[in-house]
Amino acid sequence: xxxxxxxxxxxxxxxxxxxxxxxxxxxxxxxxxxxxxxxxxxxxxxxxxxxxxxxxxxxxxxxxxxxxxxxxxxxxxxxxxxxxxxxxxxxxxxxxxxxxxxxxxxxxxxxxxxx
Amino acid sequence: xxxxxxxxxxxxxxxxxxxxxxxxxxxxxxxxxxxxxxxxxxxxxxxxxxxxxxxxxxxxxxxxxxxxxxxxxxxxxxxxxxxxxxxxxxxxxxxxxxxxxxxxxxxxxxxxx
Numbered sequence: 732x733x734x735x736x737x738x739x740x741x742x743x744x745x746x747x748x749x750x751x752x753x754x755x756x757x758x759x760x761x762x763x764x765x766x767x768x769x770x771x772x773x774x775x776x777x778x779x780x781x782x783x784x785x786x787x788x789x790x791x792x793x794x795x796x797x798x799x800x801x802x803x804x805x806x807x808x809x810x811x812x813x814x815x816x817x818x819x820x821x822x823x824x825x826x827x828x829x830x831x832x833x834x835x836x837x838x839x840x841x842x843x844x845x846x
Numbered sequence: 847x848x849x850x851x852x853x854x855x856x857x858x859x860x861x862x863x864x865x866x867x868x869x870x871x872x873x874x875x876x877x878x879x880x881x882x883x884x885x886x887x888x889x890x891x892x893x894x895x896x897x898x899x900x901x902x903x904x905x906x907x908x909x910x911x912x913x914x915x916x917x918x919x920x921x922x923x924x925x926x927x928x929x930x931x932x933x934x935x936x937x938x939x940x941x942x943x944x945x946x947x948x949x950x951x952x953x954x955x956x957x958x959x
Contacts, residue, residue: 763946774936774950775890820890824946833880833905834948838889 733758735823737837745845750811752840754821755803761823764797764804765834769818778819779806811844818842848873852937852951859958865910865924867954869937872918877939879920880948881912884934896920932958 734757744750765780781788781795781804788795797804808815818841822834852869859865871877881893892905894912902912909928913921920937937951
C-alpha cells in the first residue's frame with residue numbers, strides 16, 4: 732500500500748522568510764496530493780491540492796510542486812506570518828472510490844513562525 | 847453548502863466505560879465517511895471508513911467499532927475504553943463519486959482516566 736514520508740517534523744522560521752515542507756510517496760498510481768493545515772486543537776483544513784497532471788499550483792503565498800518521476804511533492808509558503816504557525820500534513824491517494832481512494836497522510840510538520 | 851457536525855467536543859471517561867461519538871453530515875447525499883484518531887503531537891490514523899449505510903471497513907484492529915445507521919450519520923463506539931484510546935477523534939467526509947477532498951469535523955478530545 733501507499734506510504735507517505737514527510738520532512739521535517741518541525742520547522743522554525745523568522746517572519747517573512749520562506750518555509751518548505753517535503754513529502755515522498757511510494758505508490759506510483761497515486762494521483763491526488765492535498766495539503767492540510769491544523770491549528771492547535773482545531774480540525775485539519777485543506778489549504779491546497781494538486782493532481783498528477785499538474786507540476787505546480789499556486790494560491791497567493793502558498794504553492795505546491797509535484798515531481799512524479801521522483802515521487803515527491805512539496806509545500807512552499809512565502810513571506811511567512813505568525814498565523815502560518817500550525818501543523819501541516821501532506822497526503823496522497825489514487826483518487827477514486829474504495830479503499831484505494833483513501834488518503835494516506837504524512838506524520839505532519841510543526842511550523843513555527845517567529846515574529 | 848455542506849456541513850459536518852461532531853459531538854461532544856470533549857469527553858472524560860473512566861477506563862472500562864463505554865463510548866459513543868456521533869457525526870452527521872448535512873447538504874450532501876451518500877458521502878464517504880471516516881473516523882480518524884490523532885494521538886497528542888502525532889499524525890492522522892484512519893480507523894474506519896464507510897461508503898454506504900451499514901458498510902464499514904476497519905483499517906486498524908482495535909477496541910473500537912463503527913456503525914452507519916443512516917446515510918449521513920456515523921458513530922464510533924467502544925464497549926470498554928482503554929487508557930490507550932485517549933486522543934483526538936476526527937470525523938470526516940468526502941463526496942462519494944470520485945471525491946478525494948476530505949472535510950473534517952471539529953473533533954472530540956477524549957481522555958480516558
